[in-house]
Amino acid sequence: MNRHRFKALIRRSRPGTGTTRATAPRTRLRTRDLLTEAHAGMLQRPGRSALTALGTVLGVGTFVAILGLTATASSQIDSRFNTLVATEVTIEDIGGESAEHLANSFPADAPSRMERLHGVQHAGVYWHVSVSGRNTVTAAPVGDGAGGEEAPVVAATPGVLAAAGPAMAQGRIFDAFHQQRAEDVVVIGSGLANRLGITTLETQPAVFVGGTPLTVVGIVGDVDRQEDLLLSVIVPSTTAEKYWGGPSRGERAKMLVSTRLGAATQIAHEAATALDPAHPDRFKSIPPPDPRTLRGNVSGDLDQLLLLLAGICLVIGTVGIANTTLVAVLERTGEIGLRRALGARARHITAQFLTESGALGALGGLVGTSLGTLTVVGVAVARDWTPLIHPATVASAPVIGLATGLLAGLYPAWRASRIQPVEALRR
Known part of the structure; x- marks a missing residue:
């Protein structure tokens, strides 16, 4: 966009100038440009971006580790149950x-x-x-x-x-x-x-x-x-x-x-x-319980408790990303105003900040998945267990990180899209 067009856009935004409003051309934001701008935005402050993704890393890593350790521990419960509880009978003297x-x-x-x-x-x-x-x-x-x-x-x-x-x-x-x-x-x-x-x-x-x-x-x-x-x-x-x-x-x-x-x-x-x-009525035999019922009860209680902890970690990560993204929006108000003045639409600004927060969430999800998997393997090796991680857990964990980042970026992105170019350029 040339200098005359930029001045025309500024005059159009000022009320009471008596100047005929110019019609801004319709702008487009290609996917390649969107990804480039989001990448540049994250690299402006790499330390902050890393700390922002840390919440998702912890949440997703905890999620993967919990599900993997639960599955691994459940298999050990089955093994111990089969060798001990399933081979025990108690007989009580009830008299009769x-x-x-x-x-x-x-x-x-x-x-x-x-x-x-x-x-x-x-x-x-x-x-x-x-x-x-x-x-x-x-x-x-x-x-x-x-x-x-x-x-x-x-x-x-x-x-x-x-x-x-x-x-x-x-x-x-x-x-x-x-x-x-x-x-x-x-x-x-x-x-x-x-x-x-x-x-x-x-x-x-x-x-x-x-x-x-x-x-x-x-x-x-x-x-x-x-x-x-x-x-x-x-x-x-x-x-x-x-x-x-x-x-x-x-x-x-x-x-x-x-x-x-x-x-x-x-x-x-x-x-x-x-x-x-x-007189067989004098005795009461107590057979071992059904192993499938026992495993279901133990695993169900363990899953609910530990998944609650993983959910809390994800909420903390979501709040962390939302807070950091909102601070970035306030710091980049001038940049956002300049983009709006040059023709960027509100949805383009929204897409840019959602892409940044989603990318941070997805990156945190990938790192968290890797750390969670390594944790499960490390614990299993230390305890001489067989590590068990369902493929769906590994596949869904990065998606959860992406969803967490997008959810955390909704309000900051909306806030950025509401910034008016004239007010932003005056700061």
Whole structure:
């Protein structure tokens, strides 16, 4: 546009000049020019542009990382469920109408009866012992160790510890020999051992349960099942009966059964009849839950919580882009006025600022997708997991970044399109 045409446009914008209004030619903004101008606008302040895109990087990166880690963790939940929960059956003694006079409906050979069923690996009966109303466990009868700790006392057959899958920190679990002879031995969890100050078994330490000394033969460091055993005192059931009697009606016995994979449901159906063919109503079997239902519930709750966090990050990124773009509009008021004076229409200004904010959002989405994917892979490698990321997540994440940038740029772009050229050039 030549100098005379520029002056004509300025005169047309001034009221009361008495000058005949010139008709501005219709202008066009080609796509190539739009992208060039947007690129130049972003490179004017590269540091600010990078910080503007950082919000989208964090939001999209969190979005990808959350979905990827959720999918990866869900597969690990499935694996752990299949190997542990799906191989566990609990049998409760509910008495029944024909056993009102019995405190313990389990027969003496209940573990061996269950272990004869095909698919059963280990089985044992256990119950919680009440010692004079308070289960105070001490490391010594007098002195510094006589203060004691309140801890559950569990009477159990050897099969309970075997079914729990213990990892021994020291010593061993008691066996059939201790069970048959009602030996005064115990196995304690690592948590209780630390509280009692028992650090080694070389001195054959003892604990005092209600004043009764029992030799510690093993310290359990971890278990696959029944985590409460780590804070308990486990006594052979025959020893518990010798000192404190059998299970009471308020605390009836239970049986823990570990099975091979796929056999738990069948074992749960057969258990009551195998234990007492004449009175199967005395027992209630609890089979493992449906793995698909469990996975759906766990994954659904996890997805909702973490996606909420990702949404918050995206909102923060959107506000950041909108704020920075609006500041850029105010700083570039003179430039916008000059473009309007040279013939740029309002929609051209809108398109330019939307393109800049959308480009920043898309760039942040691409970088965020890469960082989120690297995070999932890094966590999976560190935990020895198999990383899982759905292709739709990777494909949609940059689009989400683009949409975030466009949404954030709507108001600043509209604000820029409303700037009048005369007012802008006067500043």
